[in-house]
Amino acid sequence: MGYRMLHALRALSKGRVGRVACVAAGLVCGAPAGAQVAQVGIGITNTATDVGFFIADKKGYFRDAGIAITVTPFASAARMIAPLGTGQLDVGGGTVAAGLYNAVERGIRIRIVADKGSVADGYEYSTLLVRKDLADSGRFKTLADLKGLTIATAAPGSGSESSLNEALKKGGLKFTDVNVVYMGFPEMLAAYRNKGIDAGISNEPTITRTIREGYAVRASPHTIYPGQQTAVVLFSEAFAKRRELALKFMNAYLRAVRDYNSALKDGHLAGPNAADIISILTAYTEIKNPETYATMTAFAVNPDGEVNTVTLQNDLDFYKQRALVGGKVSVDQVIDHSFAEAAVRALGAYEQKR
Numbered sequence: 001m002g003y004r005m006l007h008a009l010r011a012l013s014k015g016r017v018g019r020v021a022c023v024a025a026g027l028v029c030g031a032p033a034g035a036q037v038a039q040v041g042i043g044i045t046n047t048a049t050d051v052g053f054f055i056a057d058k059k060g061y062f063r064d065a066g067i068a069i070t071v072t073p074f075a076s077a078a079r080m081i082a083p084l085g086t087g088q089l090d091v092g093g094g095t096v097a098a099g100l101y102n103a104v105e106r107g108i109r110i111r112i113v114a115d116k117g118s119v120a121d122g123y124e125y126s127t128l129l130v131r132k133d134l135a136d137s138g139r140f141k142t143l144a145d146l147k148g149l150t151i152a153t154a155a156p157g158s159g160s161e162s163s164l165n166e167a168l169k170k171g172g173l174k175f176t177d178v179n180v181v182y183m184g185f186p187e188m189l190a191a192y193r194n195k196g197i198d199a200g201i202s203n204e205p206t207i208t209r210t211i212r213e214g215y216a217v218r219a220s221p222h223t224i225y226p227g228q229q230t231a232v233v234l235f236s237e238a239f240a241k242r243r244e245l246a247l248k249f250m251n252a253y254l255r256a257v258r259d260y261n262s263a264l265k266d267g268h269l270a271g272p273n274a275a276d277i278i279s280i281l282t283a284y285t286e287i288k289n290p291e292t293y294a295t296m297t298a299f300a301v302n303p304d305g306e307v308n309t310v311t312l313q314n315d316l317d318f319y320k321q322r323a324l325v326g327g328k329v330s331v332d333q334v335i336d337h338s339f340a341e342a343a344v345r346a347l348g349a350y351e352q353k354r
Contacts (some may be wrong), residue, residue, distance in 0.1 A: 019192065037068040038245050042078040043092040046206060046285065047301055048074050048125070049117030050093060054284040055256035062119050063210040065248035075184075076155065080234070083111050087238035091249065093220060096232055096312060096334075097316040098324040105329040109237040111311075113246075114253065116306035117231035122267040124223045125299040126160070126203040126230050128167045131192055131215035141197075143171030150179040152188050152200035155322040160201035162315040166225040167201075174324075192216050203230070205287060209294040228315075229308040230299070240336065251346055254305050258350050261303045269298050303350035305335040305340030309337030 041061075062069055074080050077094025084092050085108035093116045103110060119126055128151075134140040140149075146168060153160040165175050168354045173232050178251070181197065184205045192215035193199040199219060202210065210216045233253065240246055263269050263277040278293045287293070298309040319325040 001241075008228065021340075028222075035064050035079055035175075037063075037124045039070060040067050040239070040245070040249060041070045041072065041088070041090045043072050043083070043089050043094075045075075045077060045094045045231075046060075047094075047117075047231070048206050048281065048285070048296075050284075051260055051281055052116065052233075052253050052337055053093070054280050055259050055294045056252045058280050058283070059256065059259070061252035061255045061310070062249075063281070067245070067249060067252065077234070081108070081110065084234060084236040087236050089163075090239035092164045092234040094231055094234075094235075095154075095159040096161065096315065097155065097230060097238070098319040100334065101316060101319065101325045101329045104334050105326050108242075110334065111235045111237070111240055111308075112232045112307060112334050113235045113240075113339045114233040114250065115229065115302040115307050116233050117299040117301055118308055119223065119228040119230060120300035120309075121223050121226055123264075123298055123300040125203065125297045126163065126206070126228070127207065127224055128164065128199060128201050128219040129188075129192075129195075129207060129210060130199040130219045131151050131195065132214055132217050132249065133195075134198060135217050140249055143167055144173065146171055146199065146219075147173055147177045148179075149198035150196075151180060152181050152191060153181050153184050154184065154201070157319050157322070159315060160203075163201050163225045163228060164320045165318050166228075167219060170220075170224065170250075171179060181313065189215065190211075190277070197249050204296040204299070205292050210330055225311070227308050228311045233305075235336070235339070246350070247337055250305070250343040253348060254340065254343045255302055257305065257345075258303045260301060261350070262352060264300075267297055270296070304344045305333060306337075309335065 042053055044053060057069060077092060078097055078099045080089060080092040081099055081103045083089035085103060100110060130140045151164060153164050168175060185202050188200045188202050189206060189210050192210060235246060260277055261270040263274040265271040269278055278290050282288050282290055283292050309331055316331055320327060
């Protein structure tokens with residue numbers, strides 16, 4: 001049993017479980033005792049892009065919608081596909097990888113319903129790093145110098161693989177010009193330290209920590225893959241059919257996403273309500289140092305929930321080129337804009353807080 005789960009269950013036995021313990025243990029959060037509520041199960045990947053769910057819980061937006069959430073952590077969005085397909089999980093959030101398209105092609109109607117995290121100019125929270133000693137020595141100067149290097153990404157057929165492919169294309173290289181290895185983002189820090197990898201596609205807060213400790217530098221001064229849709233909100237078919245409830249969920253989620261957007265300034269959590277959002281992140285995640293969230297590059301997320309279909313298509317084309325996805329499935333098959341569009345009609349236009 002993991003430490004977080006054990007800690008939460010011990011707290012439960014003492015009658016003092018708070019929201020953090022609920023999230024850690026996968027318990028029901030977000031609704032007052034005795035209230036008539038609908039239970040919604042959410043799968044998360046324990047990354048900063050889960051903050052929309054956390055804000056909606058902490059600020060009572062789910063409670064206002066008559067929803068109580070049960071949060072279950074997964075190692076990746078790929079692990080959520082099966083429970084989403086069977087209806088054991090209502091909502092998921094993570095990267096759009098090859099496995100999602102393969103599941104849809106097999107008739108599992110999982111739907112992408114909203115943006116959860118994306119890359120934008122100034123908000124490149126997911127990017128390519130190169131070992132600092134390679135840059136210092138002159139072995140690496142430009143993206144063309146990636147040729148022959150050992151480069152880590154999260155998994156075959158993942159968004160980070162497609163991001164690496166974009167970096168290679170900008171350097172005039174092919175995917176086969178480098179040695180690709182696979183590991184989790186936190187493991188990359190140790191791999192830089194022992195020189196097990198030369199470069200890697202990582203995300204925040206691992207990027208900030210790796211650079212701060214002097215092991216790597218950003219591979220490019222420019223945004224490598226602007227607009228990449230790195231994370232999305234997913235609805236199971238069963239949950240999507242409970243349309244009234246699903247619409248209430250989306251309304252609460254977009255209220256939270258708009259609060260997050262109002263905390264952004266110049267690529268960081270530095271806006272008017274940044275302290276509030278950082279406090280929620282430190283309460284709900286394993287990173288308890290507020291400075292980490294204040295200094296790292298923030299991710300972008302559309303306040304209306306709109307997803308970037310152009311970069312999703314680009315990623316899918318890459319997966320198909322590598323024969324990781326069949327030829328028939330399309331981006332249109334997996335996207336359902338109707339929930340976010342209905343929520344925007346109910347909420348009105350987003351206005352950035354100043």
